[in-house]
Amino acid sequence: xxxxxxxxxxxxxxxxxxxxxxxxxxxxxxxxxxxxxxxxxxxxxxxxxxxxxxxxxxxxxxxxxxxxxxxxxxxxxxxxxxxxxxxxxxxxxxxxxxxxxxxxxxxxxxxxxxxxxxxxxxxxxxxxxxxxxxxxxxxxxxxxxxxxxxxxxxxxxxxxxxxxxxxxxxxxxxxxxxxxxxxxxxxxxxxxxxxxxxxxxxxxxxxxxxxxxxxxxxxxxxxxxxxxxxxxxxxxxxxxxxxxxxxxxxxxxxxxxxxxxxxxxxxxxxxxxxxxxxxxxxxxxxxxxxxxxxxxxxxxxxxxxxxxxxxxxxxxxxxxxxxxxxxxxxxxxxxxxxxxxxxxxxxxxxxxxxxxxxxxxxxxxxxxxxxxxxxxxxxxxxxxxxxxxxxxxxxxxxxxxxxxxxxxxxxxxxxxxxxxxxxxxxxxxxxxxxxxxxxxxxxxxxxxxxxxxxxxxxxxxxxxxxxxxxxxx
Amino acid sequence: xxxxxxxxxxxxxxxxxxxxxxxxxxxxxxxxxxxxxxxxxxxxxxxxxxxxxxxxxxxxxxxxxxxxxxxxxxxxxxxxxxxxxxxxxxxxxxxxxxxxxxxxxxxxxxxxxxxxxxxxxxxxxxxxxxxxxxxxxxxxxxxxxxxxxxxxxxxxxxxxxxxxxxxxxxxxxxxxxxxxxxxxxxxxxxxxxxxxxxxxxxxxxxxxxxxxxxxxxxxxxxxxxxxxxxxxxxxxxxxxxxxxxxxxxxxxxxxxxxxxxxxxxxxxxxxxxxxxxxxxxxxxxxxxxxxxxxxxxxxxxxxxxxxxxxxxxxxxxx
Numbered sequence: 001x002x003x004x005x006x007x008x009x010x011x012x013x014x015x016x017x018x019x020x021x022x023x024x025x026x027x028x029x030x031x032x033x034x035x036x037x038x039x040x041x042x043x044x045x046x047x048x049x050x051x052x053x054x055x056x057x058x059x060x061x062x063x064x065x066x067x068x069x070x071x072x073x074x075x076x077x078x079x080x081x082x083x084x085x086x087x088x089x090x091x092x093x094x095x096x097x098x099x100x101x102x103x104x105x106x107x108x109x110x111x112x113x114x115x116x117x118x119x120x121x122x123x124x125x126x127x128x129x130x131x132x133x134x135x136x137x138x139x140x141x142x143x144x145x146x147x148x149x150x151x152x153x154x155x156x157x158x159x160x161x162x163x164x165x166x167x168x169x170x171x172x173x174x175x176x177x178x179x180x181x182x183x184x185x186x187x188x189x190x191x192x193x194x195x196x197x198x199x200x201x202x203x204x205x206x207x208x209x210x211x212x213x214x215x216x217x218x219x220x221x222x223x224x225x226x227x228x229x230x231x232x233x234x235x236x237x238x239x240x241x242x243x244x245x246x247x248x249x250x251x252x253x254x255x256x257x258x259x260x261x262x263x264x265x266x267x268x269x270x271x272x273x274x275x276x277x278x279x280x281x282x283x284x285x286x287x288x289x290x291x292x293x294x295x296x297x298x299x300x301x302x303x304x305x306x307x308x309x310x311x312x313x314x315x316x317x318x319x320x321x322x323x324x325x326x327x328x329x330x331x332x333x334x335x336x337x338x339x340x341x342x343x344x345x346x347x348x349x350x351x352x353x354x355x356x357x358x359x360x361x362x363x364x365x366x367x368x369x370x371x372x373x374x375x376x377x378x379x380x381x382x383x384x385x386x387x388x389x390x391x392x393x394x395x396x397x398x399x400x401x402x403x404x405x406x407x408x409x410x411x412x413x414x415x416x417x418x419x420x421x422x423x424x425x426x427x428x429x430x431x432x433x434x435x436x437x438x439x440x441x442x443x444x445x446x447x448x449x450x451x452x453x454x455x456x457x458x459x460x461x462x463x464x465x466x467x468x469x470x471x472x473x
Numbered sequence: 474x475x476x477x478x479x480x481x482x483x484x485x486x487x488x489x490x491x492x493x494x495x496x497x498x499x500x501x502x503x504x505x506x507x508x509x510x511x512x513x514x515x516x517x518x519x520x521x522x523x524x525x526x527x528x529x530x531x532x533x534x535x536x537x538x539x540x541x542x543x544x545x546x547x548x549x550x551x552x553x554x555x556x557x558x559x560x561x562x563x564x565x566x567x568x569x570x571x572x573x574x575x576x577x578x579x580x581x582x583x584x585x586x587x588x589x590x591x592x593x594x595x596x597x598x599x600x601x602x603x604x605x606x607x608x609x610x611x612x613x614x615x616x617x618x619x620x621x622x623x624x625x626x627x628x629x630x631x632x633x634x635x636x637x638x639x640x641x642x643x644x645x646x647x648x649x650x651x652x653x654x655x656x657x658x659x660x661x662x663x664x665x666x667x668x669x670x671x672x673x674x675x676x677x678x679x680x681x682x683x684x685x686x687x688x689x690x691x692x693x694x695x696x697x698x699x700x701x702x703x704x705x706x707x708x709x710x711x712x713x714x715x716x717x718x719x720x721x722x723x724x725x726x727x728x729x730x731x732x733x734x735x736x737x738x739x740x741x742x743x744x745x746x747x748x749x750x751x752x753x754x755x756x757x758x759x760x761x762x763x764x765x766x767x768x769x770x771x772x773x774x775x776x777x778x779x780x781x782x783x784x785x786x787x788x789x790x791x
Binding site for chain 1: 571572573595597598600601603604605607608611612613615616617618647675676716717718721722723724725726727728729730731732733734737738741742745
């Protein structure tokens with residue numbers, strides 16, 4: 001259901017037919033001239049919220065913006081309230097208590113577990129420990145869109161079964177992960193890819209305090225935030241990463257990625273595909289859902305033969321209906337009927353999951369964001385003024401039209417606030433600071449199909465100017 | 474919290490169904506799947522059960538075999554879904570103009586539908602199911618023939634499929650696989666109710682569900698049709714629900730969850746097979762209902778005193 005104050009004008013049948021026809025050509029002609037697998041440029045920022053365990057902010061090229069904050073809290077695990085406890089028997093114990101979940105895996109649990117020992121093998125965590133809330137302006141919490149988006153993103157997150165195990169502390173306590181997603185702009189287009197990418201980045205940077213207590217005693221954590229461990233550890237053996245959800249649409253036989261609002265309005269079929277990385281550095285499919293294309297809600301065009309504005313009389317309704325049915329689809333706009341062909345679904349999924357496919361590209365691009373942040377932090381710590389100068393020079397010679405890259409904006413001031421690292425390396429004079437505007441621009445070489453141009457960051461820069469004043473004495 | 478003195482309240486600590494202690498030497502055994510991997514459970518489908526609605530249908534997967542145990546707890550759950558369709562009816566006066574039929578779907582689990590009582594308020598998973606159902610039905614309904622109208626599809630799940638074996642570990646119940654069987658049933662029953670209501674549709678949409686289950690010892694999963702999650706406690710790796718239009722060979726709704734690996738396409742094909750099997754039952758039901766409505770049933774030798782709802786079993790063919 002669209003929000004009440006939406007002022008977007010619906011597209012007329014002529015516009016819809018124009019868009020549909022141009023997208024059905026081979027190769028498809030998109031309104032902004034991109035290729036079918038080209039993504040729009042975006043600005044990504046991580047660690048924007050100093051009081052959250054992890055956070056990220058992404059701005060898309062069409063002006064939509066999202067912020068995600070991840071917070072973790074220690075929670076007491078409900079104790080096992082079974083009335084029959086027998087260590088010898090195989091009888092499953094039944095739990096009393098209103099509304100409680102079924103018994104814990106004391107006797108049944110992995111075959112390698114001792115009965116009644118309390119130790120848990122696989123399956124330590126529970127999926128309920130991840131809680132997600134999506135806030136979209138103009139929609140209520142229980143409207144269809146936020147619920148659907150939240151279900152989709154949560155499903156992908158818990159589907160590999162590993163995240164919940166990292167939230168386990170001991171038998172009595174566990175971490176509860178609260179993921180709060182805020183869409184800051186009004187939902188101009190389907191917000192799923194934006195929200196999912198922002199969640200991915202936020203989770204990538206989420207850190208949990210290091211545990212110093214042992215076994216089952218009350219948990220105590222290391223006060224030093226530097227010792228905090230990442231929720232998604234980056235070791236060489238395992239490349240565990242949070243999942244990413246992509247929106248894929250089809251028009252006729254063409255498959256189009258990262259559709260804009262206009263392109264979605266004429267889609268024949270829309271699919272959301274969630275992908276994750278496997279330890280063997282391949283891609284795996286986590287979940288697929290069809291989305292109802294908004295083209296089904298559009299008005300059909302009126303053919304000239306039945307249009308009374310020409311001066312003739314309009315035929316009666318039955319006849320008009322039959323005339324409209326008999327007309328060729330391509331000459332007049334009609335909302336799509338039926339579903340999508342099975343072969344098409346297979347093709348769409350393949351395009352995302354294949355080696356060197358679109359999915360891998362997106363994940364690599366996001367990895368680049370992460371690496372860039374790491375390098376910036378290391379540079380600050382090493383007081384590497386050389387690199388700083390080099391980056392500054394690069395920034396001076398930066399011209400929008402010649403660059404073919406994904407731009408990542410990092411905020412050293414914020415990281416300094418978070419980690420207590422000194423940011424004085426960058427600030428030589430007040431002028432320097434204001435010129436540099438507290439940014440580090442890191443170039444990331446990306447593959448051919450991610451093609452960007454520089455976005456105007458005025459609003460963001462004005463925003464940042466004031467916190468910097470506080471840091472200068 | 475202050476006690477509510479105006480009403481007679483339920484017990485403050487909540488209620489739970491009575492749980493009977495088992496004899497010490499009772500062996501609990503999980504029912505395993507005895508059907509073939511491509512065999513569907515028997516379905517029961519009937520339309521026209523709610524006379525005051527424009528269209529209605531009732532769908533049931535009865536328990537297949539009665540397992541003899543000494544416990545009073547029912548071993549397996551069945552699936553019972555009822556659907557009513559109200560419409561097409563005119564939109565309220567202050568509603569904006571809509572050139573197409575405004576379909577609104579509501580899925581609700583009855584509070585007694587699952588082993589743990591659900592509340593009266595619709596929660597997120599039920600709204601999610603409603604969104605899936607709407608996607609499945611919107612593709613099949615010809616909305617442009619009903620401008621300025623709305624149609625309401627209300628699905629009530631009287632008994633829902635469980636997520637895992639009731640006495641199994643809590644881990645076996647993770648994944649929400651029962652919801653997928655429920656969704657497949659909802660699609661089929663809503664389709665029957667839409668036909669009963671006489672709303673223009675492109676084709677009959679039927680729901681089918683298939684799953685990838687851990688094979689015995691092997692790494693490759695086994696593809697099974699119509700999984701009953703209580704039979705595969707914790708072994709389901711991935712599952713897929715489709716809403717399928719057989720005569721156009723198109724899929725209006727697809728929901729795939731879990732890691733299917735290389736078998737993703739085969740999983741979709743299996744789910745389509747399950748949907749085709751369900752469609753055979755659907756088509757037969759709709760045909761019978763049409764015959765009764767058109768009065769042909771009176772002339773042929775259908776004995777009325779045999780009882781309502783008695784019909785021959787339909788063999789499911791793909």
